[in-house]
Amino acid sequence: MSHFSAPDQYVVIGNPIAHSKSPSIHAHFAGICAQHMEYARLLAPLDGFAASVAAFRQAGGKGANVTVPFKLEAYALATQLSPRAQLAGAVNTLSFNGDQIFGDNTDGVGLVNDIVRNAGIALKNKRILLLGAGGAARGVLLPLLSEQPAEFVIANRTLSKAEELIVLAQQHGNGTVKLQSCVWAALQGRFDLIINATSASLSDEVPPISATLFDSNTLAYDMMYGAQMTAFLRFAQTQGAQLRDGLGMLVEQAAESFYIWRGVRPETAALMLELRRALE
Ligand code: ATR
Numbered sequence: 001m002s003h004f005s006a007p008d009q010y011v012v013i014g015n016p017i018a019h020s021k022s023p024s025i026h027a028h029f030a031g032i033c034a035q036h037m038e039y040a041r042l043l044a045p046l047d048g049f050a051a052s053v054a055a056f057r058q059a060g061g062k063g064a065n066v067t068v069p070f071k072l073e074a075y076a077l078a079t080q081l082s083p084r085a086q087l088a089g090a091v092n093t094l095s096f097n098g099d100q101i102f103g104d105n106t107d108g109v110g111l112v113n114d115i116v117r118n119a120g121i122a123l124k125n126k127r128i129l130l131l132g133a134g135g136a137a138r139g140v141l142l143p144l145l146s147e148q149p150a151e152f153v154i155a156n157r158t159l160s161k162a163e164e165l166i167v168l169a170q171q172h173g174n175g176t177v178k179l180q181s182c183v184w185a186a187l188q189g190r191f192d193l194i195i196n197a198t199s200a201s202l203s204d205e206v207p208p209i210s211a212t213l214f215d216s217n218t219l220a221y222d223m224m225y226g227a228q229m230t231a232f233l234r235f236a237q238t239q240g241a242q243l244r245d246g247l248g249m250l251v252e253q254a255a256e257s258f259y260i261w262r263g264v265r266p267e268t269a270a271l272m273l274e275l276r277r278a279l280e
Contacts, residue, residue, distance in 0.1 A: 078103025
């Protein structure tokens with residue numbers, strides 16, 4: 001494509017949106033992959049998501065990332081959905097092609113790629129524990145199940161919500177993964193991977209889980225990240241577990257969106273280091 005043509009336009013849509021790192025992440029990817037594109041922030045009014053998307057498409061926009069609080073509306077807006085977005089019930093990546101709006105969800109594959117590729121930990125035949133059963137937990141179900149763990153347990157404060165996610169997982173599973181829902185107190189045995197998908201970290205709390213779930217080979221993964229370690233990771237650290245926060249998931253979900261749009265897979269290692277340094 002000639003660089004005399006206008007760059008392809010992308011946005012991240014949310015409310016609030018000012019602090020989104022997506023524009024700088026995608027600008028970095030576009031640079032290293034030599035893609036002629038621009039990526040901006042789009043603040044949509046709380047009651048104006050569909051109208052904002054329509055205006056952006058009208059202006060020739062090619063694709064959008066969608067963040068809080070519009071992921072469910074993006075799901076409803078899509079005319080086509082990937083299987084992982086269907087199971088997630090939420091969309092974070094939209095691609096516009098004529099009348100079609102393709103909706104995908106790259107959060108789960110971002111999480112899995114960060115664990116399997118970046119941390120080098122295979123999940124096949126492992127015991128995985130997912131803490132939480134809200135939107136963040138649901139968003140990562142299919143990619144985690146696709147790794148074919150031996151066992152996949154969802155624990156939540158409200159048991160019924162964990163049970164609902166297990167029913168969804170059963171509908172999409174191939175029957176080889178042992179699925180279970182439970183409350184904190186019923187958790188037993190050690191896990192290879194424990195993922196915190198609760199929002200307890202926001203109030204600096206930890207789900208009340210037993211120390212016996214961790215050993216020195218357990219990877220404790222928090223979907224959140226920040227300058228300070230979350231309460232969950234601090235707890236896991238006292239149990240001697242391996243620790244990982246959600247910065248890699250942020251970068252990898254963006255890389256997957258970029259791949260969907262551009263057909264090119266960007267390198268992520270240098271950017272991860274840069275973002276980590278910026279947090280310190
Ligand atoms: P998100 O989009 O971040 O997943 P959500 O859909 O509101 O937000 O879900 C929040 C999750 O964190 C739920 O699993 C919630 O547990 P309940 O289903 O019982 O409400 C969990 N959660 C929030 N605060 C928590 C806390 N202090 N301790 C344990 N779990 C908590």
